Amino acid sequence: MMRSITFLPSYRKIDVDRGTTILDAAQHAGLNINVVCGGLGKCGKCVVFVQSGKTEFDQQKHSRFFTEEELKNGACLACATSVQGDLLVFIPESTMIQEQKILIEGLETEIEFHPSVRKYYVELEPPTLANPSPDLSRLLWGIQKSGGPVAEKMYAPLETLREIPTMLRHSDWKVTGTIALVPGGYRLIDLQENDTSKRLYGAAIDLGSTTVVVYLWDLVSGKVVGVASNYNKQISCGEDILARVNFARKNGLSKLQALAAESINTALTTASNTAGIDRDDIYEVVVAGNTVMTHMLLGIDPAYMIAEPYVPVVRRALSVAANRLGIACNPNGGVFAFPAVSDFIGGDIIADILSCGMSESDGVSLLIDIGTNFEVVLGNKDWMFSCAGAAGPALEGGEVLFGMRANPGAIDKITIDPETLTPVFSTINGIKPRGITGSGLIDLLAELLSTCVIDRNGRINTGITNPRIRTSSHFPEFVVAWAQDSGIGKDIVITENDIKNLIMSKASVHAACVTLMKEAGISRHDISTIYFAGAFGNYLNKKNATTIGLIPEIPYDQIKNIGNGAVTGANIALINRRKRKTLDEIASKIAYIELNAEPAFMDEYTSSAFLPHTDLSLFPQVQKMLDACRIQRE
Amino acid sequence: MGFNVHFDWTGSIGEVILGATKSDGGSRRVSYRIGGGTTLPFLDKNPSSPAPLIAFEICDNPVFWSPIIRNYCGELVNNLQEWAKAGDATYGADMIRLYLTSTRQRNFSDFPAVGKAVETALSATSLPLIIEGSNDPKIDSDIFQKCGEVGQGERLLLGTAEASRYRSIAAAALAYNHALIAQSPIDVNLAKQLNILLREIGIQRDHVVIDPYTGTLGYGFEYSYSAMERIRFSALKGDTDLAMPMISSAPDTLTIKEVREADLDGQDDMAVKWEFYTSLAAAVAGAEIVCVRHPKTIGMLKLAFASLKTGTGSMEVT
Amino acid sequence: MALKALDIYKLLPKKNCKECGDPTCLTFAMKLAGGKADVDLCPYLDDTSKTVLGATTRPPIRLVRIGVGERSFAVGEEFVLYRHEKTFYHPPGILFKVSDAQIPDEIASVTKRVRDESFIRVGADLRFNGIAIENTSNSADTFAKSVETVEKMADLPLVLISSSADALTAALAHCGTYRPLIHAATNKNFKGMCAVAKQHGCPLVIKARHLDELGQLAKDCTAEGVQDLVMDLSPASLRDFISLSTEIRQLAITRTAPDLGYPVYFDATAGGMQDAGIVIGILKYASVIVTNPLLPSSAKAALTLRQNVYTDPQKPIQMNPGLYRVGTPGKDAPVLMTVNFSLTFFTLEGYLESTRIPCFMLIVDTEGLSVLTAVAAGKLNEILVRDSLIKFGVESEVSHRSLIIPGYAAPLSGRIEEATGWKVLVGPRDAAEIGEFLNEEWKK
Incomplete structure (x- = not known):
């Protein structure tokens, strides 16, 4: 005989056999009731109130859990109450398993x-x-x-x-x-x-082409217990992705697959050792990586993807047994790989999207992930456009004479005194400067512009009399730190050529943003938030990034740094399965625009290769600020 | 019924004055006010709107000049005074453009000679002049200073500022109140960028003539044509950083294969037609000054411009 | 104004059903916006949306084909006022005009010239398109004979110019099946002209002085059953032509006046400035241009101008990458590297030829970008130069190891030296100075 039960306050309804416990019925209805004792009637946590209908429940036996008042209102233990007739049952919030x-x-x-x-x-x-x-x-x-x-x-x-x-x-x-x-x-x-229920761990991984980052989570307590990172060992097969794909073409994929797994394993081991846990207690590994990295980890040939028409092999998220990939966690554990959209828009970008939440928002967001390559996504919960391009390494400190990665001694913040042109800067770890990071270079460019040392084309005004402005054998240059103050025993300078490289890089990024905006038919006023992900996301000075025209001008407080969005996204997918479920949907929603096939891109690029931009009306605040600076100088 | 075409222009081309007459403190017999257009070229309903100007190009060292012109003009090319005079009186040009090709010799330093050449041109003709300075940034400052000084009061059009070297020429133009040519490589954005740079060091808008660079017919002309159309379009749409008159000169015309390899007896005709087709098309795209080197092109262009200006040269209507 | 992808997307069902062949509705919308897909591919679109989308994709100017066979040409189906907005699609036919009062030998020689003459530029074969025969004799018989003379010699598209329906009927007896363009119907004679055109399935020029008369005439002629129309604007001057033709193009592409959505006919011989007429006709939207036979100089310039203006501005013309020879270079000849933007190539080649120094040109694949943009976009880099040196076997062609690179590529010089092991000489930025450079730097 079936009986119908309605649960309040959710009004969820279910039909069950007569004699079923309310606990079972609730579980069938998808309601997670707290049962510490496992349904033996010992813990008294599964309190519900039967508001109408016939049940069997031994009030006497369980009276210690209730007050008179409660019993009068129909209180009982869900695990010890059997259904006899149609019921209306109220489940108090305290009985539900708390998220x-x-x-x-x-x-x-x-x-x-x-x-x-x-x-x-x-x-x-x-x-x-x-x-x-x-x-x-x-x-x-x-x-x-x-x-x-x-x-x-x-x-x-x-x-x-x-x-x-x-x-x-x-x-x-x-x-x-x-x-x-x-x-x-x-x-x-x-x-x-026996009871090993407290020993359950999971790892969220950002599998980058240069570095691998691991966050190790205790999946019982919901705490991070270890973090580790190391270089991607594939570097021995080629510095950049293209070189590695070519390596795979010549020597097969197996070595690169093994190295990817090994890189992850090394990081897992470090993190596990720090946390003092056994790697066998890691049951799940969530990996967000760019498309090629993900393909390589899974042992899928990426060769066809890097040539026209750039089609990836899979676009969906994949779950694979860890032992099939050689990942050193519990052999029965699973590896979850983020989905990809195209050759360039990979799991790392989907992870960025997940972590900034743009795919759940009504407002339009612009997400920019900058490394040697850059990726841009524009959209909201209904639609998303994406594109990718080569920014050149300048924004990471490459292709710039004294550029460097964010290592100790790297200048990461700079201001320049408008009177004396003396730079004031901070370095990573506070030691003597050895070079300049991407974020430092952006500061420097913005400061040189507002102090009129360079014109909007990035050319140094050699007419200014100041010892810091001079012409070397090749180019005019500006001295950021004198040899005696630097950590490398020589002057740290930025040359006109460096500046040109930086402008070309920033122009690519901005032009990509505008190309997507035009595709969508929106202006900068329609953008509610700009998210910055990637290596220097955390350090980036929002005002200076706008001043040089790296990004469209919007109010600075609407620009947000999300740092390493890939690992954040992986973290979210590891600890929240509902969010994880949305990933495929996100990936399928994104339309990819090939910039090389977009005739307007080159035009946007030329237009963007100016400080901040050829169309000054796109940067009203910057323009106001620069005008003020110029007047002050005159 | 009746149709109405709306372009919704909100801007107009700024005006630039070239050449100063006696009353303005110069010695030119005429002074041109170019620009001022309010719609696409030749669509203006006002019949008195000015026709494009034709500038005749000459130089002070003909070694660097096309053999076609050297053959056609003969001894004239070795006499700057007479060459300039012929451009004015015989060939009927509106302006004379003097290239100081002598400065292209290695390690050039004879700056007084440059001043002399400009003086010669000024005395040979009373038409407004365009003076083209050096090709070498190292001597820019001295050359432009000299040209500016010698031409003081005459409202010369000085050439040529580029994004990589504009400070010297701008300084001379500012100091002696001349206009200047701002040249960028066939791109509307690059043209605008240079204009902004010039504005920011104090050059007024009414002292700038844009040269978007003209690739000759068959050698990139289509890019120049579109760059000019886009500049004109942006200006009419209200972009004041592009609202300056344009100058078009296709220096490669006489060296391209079609002209160079034409039959000897047809070579002049080929040169003239190539200059004519390029210049007229540039004017249709929006150039207010077109520059040519073959004397015979001038007459042909004059006829065409006259017809386009007033609507004369009427066609047979059946 | 074309719809943006997002506007189109809003009209689509957003089911991502993939039945159109695209992964998502958004990508399908992008294709629709770019004119790369057909609205009918979506099975779930309601009629209202289809109408909205369909209206924006139908060409605003009718495509009209003149002539049949290999030399036939189609005009119309244009979308923009400025070529940089998209491109001009269908270059105007330029036809040489003869009169039936001329002797047959003259007519034959003009016909032969149009049939045979061609001029090859940047890999394309440039030709004039056909013959326009004018019935100046006022005799139907003479007109028919002249047409027969032309018709016997070549399968060229024709324009038959006559105000006499009888003369046209006689001429069409010879060429009626070859879709000649009939000139011209006016508001006085359009019924007869339409009957003739309809009988032979020929395109028809309509001629009137004012735009509203033209529009009315177009309506009348289509009502008579002639759809393939071309418009003669009867301009009073070149200036008048610019103004009328611009107005018509603007009215047609904005769909303000659908009755004016036909290609334009222009007779460049009127007004006594034929060269100017051809320039204006090509630039200002004429689709059929009639001219007297041109001198070789004007002929080359006209065909070149037409090729230039009708080049897709979004696609730079490219050269095949490779090692090119200028003159007969020996083992010690200089090697000059540059990009495969055809304009760069031809300009440099021209100057190199005039230096009379035999040399090699190493053309690397920058996908048609110029030096400046290729350097900026990172397309021109040391790896490309290294690979090209190897691929095209430059090492075995010369005994030295010196490479001249363009002035604008100077920032790459160090890296190219490192990557290739070749000594790099930075050449001038301006190709015009290459002669001087070779004389001074190379000969040292």
């Missing part, structure tokens, strides 16, 4: 803690002639009772099945099951003797 909220580094809002992998410790009744249900259903039933998914929705792969009978008996029916939510349903990926 834990987590603040992830680099994010302003908290993320609900809801990982895809969970462990359940169960103590099962051994089978008897009177209760002869099979081992597997006994186990899954037990997991369901401990708050796990509904037994029918779980399945065990053959590898696990083979272990069940012995392990259950050997452990005296006390085991811990690990359940992972995978595309096919809930999978029992591991079974261990």
Whole structure:
């Protein structure tokens, strides 16, 4: 006989057999009720109120959990109450499993803690002639009772099945099951003797072509327990991606696949050692990497993707058993790889999108990820356009005489005194300057412009009499630090050629932004937020980035740095399975625009190769500021 | 019924004055006010709107000049005074453009000679002059200073400022109140950028003539044509940084294959036609001054411009 | 004004069903916006949206084909006022005019010239398009004979100019099946002209003095069953032509006056300034230009101007990368590297030829970008130069290891030296100075 139960306050309805417990019914209805004791009526956490209908519940036996008042209002324990008639049941909020909220580094809002992998410790009744249900259903039933998914929705792969009978008996029916939510349903990926439920870890990984970053999470407490990074070992096969694809073409893919896995393993080991945990307790690894890196890690040939018409092999997210990729975590653990859109818009960019939340917003956002290549995404919850291009290494400090990465001694912030033209700067670790980082170069360019040392074309005005302005054998240059003050024993300068390279780089980025805006038919006024991701995202001075015209001018407080969005996105996908589920949808929503095929791009580029831009009306605030500076100088 | 075409122009081309007459403190017999257009070229309903000016190009050292012109003009090319005079009186040009090609010799330093050449041109003709300075940034400052000084009061058009070297010529133009040519490589954005740079060092808008660089017919002319159209279009749409008159000169015309390799007896005709087609098309795109080197092109262009200006040269209507 | 991808996207079902062949509605919208897909590919679009989208993709100026076979040409189907907005698609036909009062030998020689003469520039074969025969004799028989003379010699597109329906009928007996363009119907004779044109399926020129008369005439002629129309604006002067033709183009492309959405006919012989007429006709939207036979100089200039103006401004013309020889260079000849933008190539080649110094030109593949832009965009780099030196076997052609690079590529000189092991000489920025440079720097 079926009985109909309606749960309040959600009004969720379900039909169940007469005699079913309210707890089971609630679980079937997808409501997660807190059961600490596993449904044995011992903990008193699963309090519900039956508002109407017939039940069986032993009030006497469980009276210690309730007040008179509560009993009068129909209070009972969901696990110990059986359904007899149609019911109306109210579940107080305190009875539901509370979503834990987590603040992830680099994010302003908290993320609900809801990982895809969970462990359940169960103590099962051994089978008897009177209760002869099979081992597997006994186990899954037990997991369901401990708050796990509904037994029918779980399945065990053959590898696990083979272990069940012995392990259950050997452990005296006390085991811990690990359940992972995978595309096919809930999978029992591991079974261990005794209570190991506190030992459950996951890793979020940014697999970059230069570095690999790992965040190790305790998936029970929702805390980061270790962070590690190291170089991508594929560098031995080629500095840039193209070189590695060519290496793969000549020597096969297996070495690059192995090196990608090894790079991840090294970082996993470091993080695990720091945290003092066993790598075998890592059950899930979430990887956000660019398209080529992801292909290589999965052992899929990327060769066809880097030539016209640039078609990636897969666009969806993929889940793979860790042991098939050689990832050194629990052998039954899973690897989740972010989806990609095109050869350039890869999982790392999808991760950026996830971490800035632009795909959930009504307002239009512009996301810019800058490295040697840059990627730009424009859109909102309904639509997204993306494109990518070569920024040249100048913005990372490459192709600039004294440019360097963000290592100790790198100048990362600069201002210039408009009177004396003396630079004031800070360096990483505060030691004597050895070079200038990307963010330092952006500051420098903006300051040279506002002090009129350079014109809008980036040419140094050699007519100014100041020892810092001079002409070397090749180009005019500006001395940032004198030899005696520098950490390398020689003058640190920026040359006119450096400035030209920087302008070309920033012009590419800006032109890409404008190309997307034109494609969408919107102006800078329609952009509610600009998100900066990538290497110097954290250090970037928003005002100076606008002053040189790297990005469209919008109010500075609407520009946000999201830092390493790839690892942040991976973190989110690791701890929140609902967010993870949206990734494929995000990827399918994004339209990719090939800049090389876009005739207007070259025009935008030329127009952007000026400080801040040829069309000054696009930069009204900057223009006002520069005019003021010029008047002050005159 | 009736149709109305709306272009919704909000801007107009700024005006530049070239040449100063006695009343303005100079010695020219005429002074031109160029620019002022309010719509696309030759669409102006006002019949008195000025026709494009034709400038005749000469130089002070004909070694660097095309053999076609040296053959056609003969001894004239070795006499700057007479050459300039012929451009005015015989060939009927509106302006004379003097290239100081002598400065292209290695390690040139005879700056007084430059002043002399400009003086000669000024005395040979009372038409407004365009003076083209050096090709070498190292001597720019001295050359332009000299040209500016000698031409003081005459409202010369000085050439040529580029994005990589504009400070010297701008200084001379500012000091002696001359106009200048701002040249950029066939791109509307680059043209605008140079104009902004010039504005920011104090050159007034009414002292700038844009040279978007003209590739001759068959050798990039289509890029120049579109660059000129875009400049004119932007100016009419209200972009004041592009609202200056334009000058077009296609220096490669006489050296390209079609002209160089033409039959000897047809070579002049080929040169003239190539200059004519290029110049007229440039005027249709918006050039207010077109420059030619073959004397015979001048007459042909004059006829065409006269017809385009007033609507005379009427066609047979059946 | 063309719709933006996002505007189109708003009209689409947003189902991402992939039935159109695109992964998402947005990418399909982008294709529609770029004119690269057909609205009908979407099975879920309602009629209203289809009408909105369809109206923006139908060409505003009718495509009219003149002549048949290999030499036939189509005009019209233009979308813009300025070539830089997109491109001009269909270059005007330029036809040489003869009179039926001329002796047959003269007519034959003009016909032969148009049939055979061609001029090859930048890899394209440039030709005049056909013959316009004017019925100045006022005799139907003479007109028919002249047409027969032309018709016997060549399968060229023709314009038959006569105000007599009888003369045209006689002429069409010879060429009626070859789609000659009939000139011209006026508001007085259009019924008869339309009957003739309709009978032979020929395109027809309509002629009137004012735009509203032209529009009315176009309506009348289409009502008579002639759809392929070309308009003669009867300009009073060259200036008048510029003004009328610009107005018509603007009215047509903005769809303000659909009755004026036809190609324009222009007779450049009137007014006594034929060269000026041809320039104005080509630049200002004429689609059929009739001229007297041109001198070789004007002929080359006219064809070159037409080629220039009708080049797609968004696609630079490219040369094939490779090692080119100027003269007969020996083992010690200089090697000059530059980009495969054809303009750069031809300009440099021209100057090199005039230096009379035999040399090699190493043309590297910058996808048609000029030196300046190729350097800026990173397309021209040391790897490309290194690979090109190897690919085109330059090392075996010369005994030295010196490479001359363009002045604008100077920032790359150090890196090219490192990557190639060749000594790099930075040449002038202006190709005109290459002779001087070679004489002074190379000969040292």
